[in-house]
Amino acid sequence: MKKHVCWIIPTLDRGGAEKQLVMLANRLDPTQFDATLIVLTRTGPLEKELDTHRTRLIVLGKKGKFDPSTLWRLTREIRSLRPDLVHTWIFAANAYGRVAARWAGIRCILASERSADPWKSSLHLAIDKMLASFTRGITTNSYGVVDFYAAKGIDRKLFEVIPNGMEPRDPSTEITREEAFARLGIDPARRLILSIGRLWPQKNYKDLIWSAEMLRVLRGDTSYAILGEGPERQRLEEYRDNVRAASEVYLVGHREDAMSILPHADLLWNGSLYEGQSNAILEAMQAGVPVIASDIPGNRELVRDGETGILFPVGEVDRLMRLSNLLLQDQSMRNRLIDAAGKHVRQEHDAQKMVDRHAEYYRRMLST
Numbered sequence: 001m002k003k004h005v006c007w008i009i010p011t012l013d014r015g016g017a018e019k020q021l022v023m024l025a026n027r028l029d030p031t032q033f034d035a036t037l038i039v040l041t042r043t044g045p046l047e048k049e050l051d052t053h054r055t056r057l058i059v060l061g062k063k064g065k066f067d068p069s070t071l072w073r074l075t076r077e078i079r080s081l082r083p084d085l086v087h088t089w090i091f092a093a094n095a096y097g098r099v100a101a102r103w104a105g106i107r108c109i110l111a112s113e114r115s116a117d118p119w120k121s122s123l124h125l126a127i128d129k130m131l132a133s134f135t136r137g138i139t140t141n142s143y144g145v146v147d148f149y150a151a152k153g154i155d156r157k158l159f160e161v162i163p164n165g166m167e168p169r170d171p172s173t174e175i176t177r178e179e180a181f182a183r184l185g186i187d188p189a190r191r192l193i194l195s196i197g198r199l200w201p202q203k204n205y206k207d208l209i210w211s212a213e214m215l216r217v218l219r220g221d222t223s224y225a226i227l228g229e230g231p232e233r234q235r236l237e238e239y240r241d242n243v244r245a246a247s248e249v250y251l252v253g254h255r256e257d258a259m260s261i262l263p264h265a266d267l268l269w270n271g272s273l274y275e276g277q278s279n280a281i282l283e284a285m286q287a288g289v290p291v292i293a294s295d296i297p298g299n300r301e302l303v304r305d306g307e308t309g310i311l312f313p314v315g316e317v318d319r320l321m322r323l324s325n326l327l328l329q330d331q332s333m334r335n336r337l338i339d340a341a342g343k344h345v346r347q348e349h350d351a352q353k354m355v356d357r358h359a360e361y362y363r364r365m366l367s368t
Contacts, residue, residue, distance in 0.1 A: 003366060004034040006083035008074070008097035010062075010090055012044035014254070015198070016279040017089050017114040020141070020164055020354070022046050025055040027355040033362070036081055040070065040093055045256075062096075071096055078104035084366055085110060087139070091117070091124065098131045108365055112139045113159075115276035116148035116297060119202075125152050132158060137365050139358070141277035144297025160361055163301075164277045165354025166286055166345055173260045180264040184252060190223045191328055194265040194289075196258055196280040197272075199230030199251070204271040204294070204314070206239050211269075211317040213245035215324055222328075224269075225250040227258045263287040267324055273314060275299055282349055285309070285341035290334050292323055308341040 007025065012018055025035055026049075035055040041062045050057060058077060062070040078086060078100055085108035088097030094111045101109045111131070120128070128149070132138070138158045140146060150156040181188035193212060197203050205226060212224035226236075226249075233251060240249050255261065262268070268284035268291045275298030282302065284291050291309035293299040303309035310327065312319045327334060 002032055002034055003085070003362065004036070004081065004083040005362060006036045006038065006078065006081055006086045008038045008040065008086065008088045008093040010040045010092045011042050012039055012046040012050070014045050016164070016276070017112070018044070018046050019279060020114075021089055022050050023165055023167065023351055024355055024358055026051045027352060028054075028359060030054050032359065036083065038074065038077060038097075040074070040096060062092075065092075071100055074100040075103045078106060084108060085362060087112065087362075090114060091120075094131065095127055098135060102134055108136050109134060110137050110139065110365060111135050113145050113149060113276075114141060116142075116145050116274045118274055129153055136368070137361070139361065142275075142298045142301055144301065145276050147297065162354060162357045162361065163349055164279060164282060165351035166282050166349045167351045169259070169286060173257070174263070175257075175260045177264045180261045183255075183257065183261060184225055184250060186223045186225065186250065189221075190248070191219070191221050191266045192264065193222060193224045193267045193269055193324065194227060194262065194284075195224075195269045195271070196227045196262070196283070197270075197278075198228050199226070199232040199236060201232065202273055202275075203228075204273050205232065205236055207315060207317050208269050208271045208320070209236065209240050209245055209249050210243060211320040211324070212249055213243055214317065214321045216245070216248050218321065218325060219328070222324075223248040223250065225252055227252055227255045227261070229254040259283060259287075262289060265289050266328060267292060269320070269324075270294060270299060271314070271320070272296060272299070277302065281309075282345060286345045286349075288338050288342060290327055290337045291341065292320060292327065302344075304340075304344075307337070308344050309337055 037055050037057050039059045043059050060070050086101040086106050087110040088094045089112040098109055132154050139160050139162050141164045146156050146159045178188050216222050268289045270293040281291050293303045294314045295311040305311040310323050
């Protein structure tokens with residue numbers, strides 16, 4: 001008999017967790033599972049990628065950080081749906097969703113933590129611990145996330161690590177190098193370094209901008225572009241201009257064609273202060289772009305230093321500059337990293353493998 005899965009997430013913005021959940025919804029076997037996706041706050045660009053013939057979509061329109069009316073409506077929706085399990089993703093949905101599921105009498109309540117989150121206050125962590133007391137299991141994409149929450153007092157036995165999945169690249173989206181550079185407004189004769197992600201303090205873009213300017217001065221042929229939007233834009237633009245890096249540092253905003261541009265980059269930089277498992281790194285590894293990333297727990301599981309990419313210590317902008325220069329000069333090293341990274345993605349991060357792991361996990365949790 002089919003089981004009914006109800007997922008809950010704050011939005012359908014184009015974030016890493018949201019991408020993984022939409023992929024899961026679109027690929028989960030409809031002969032074994034019925035599915036409903038409840039969005040707490042608002043929909044977003046990923047709604048158009050969700051197959052609503054397979055997954056029922058409900059948007060509640062939560063207002064503000066604490067909206068009791070949404071909690072009551074969510075409880076009513078869950079009672080009406082009567083799912084076999086509720087699986088919540090990201091803090092707001094983990095909080096509202098688990099409480100509502102408990103009030104609705106759901107026995108199998110699961111959560112998902114997608115990142116090691118040092119921003120969480122003692123109150124956030126107290127809420128996490130309280131909710132964990134009636135949570136049957138917590139999925140995550142990284143052992144670094146498990147270590148983070150275990151250190152905060154949540155039993156590591158609750159966690160199930162399911163690495164992020166990657167859809168195959170779509171050949172119809174491929175463009176030429178000349179077209180990619182024209183879309184960015186950059187001379188195709190230059191060496192292009194990309195970062196992809198929200199303009200947010202977590203991403204530590206100030207260090208990357210400074211390293212990019214040092215690399216440009218050293219080599220004279222590099223340009224750095226950040227593909228992403230967010231609340232840090234003005235601060236980053238001011239910083240870029242203050243360090244006189246404006247000539248070859250581009251904050252180009254969110255790009256729907258980011259995956260078409262990515263294969264034409266010479267390097268991908270990730271300087272995050274904390275991560276779960278970066279989709280941008282995975283996408284670069286899949287696209288044949290060498291990755292240099294900050295040496296933090298989430299990144300280490302993807303970037304095996306010197307094998308599938310290169311790691312640098314957080315904050316060491318001169319080290320990032322030197323490593324980038326070395327990699328731009330050494331084609332044999334680039335080829336070796338690209339080959340190993342591509343193999344790793346194919347073996348460990350296949351989209352269907354991620355979905356099958358979730359399906360097996362759901363069956364196991366429902367049988368306990």
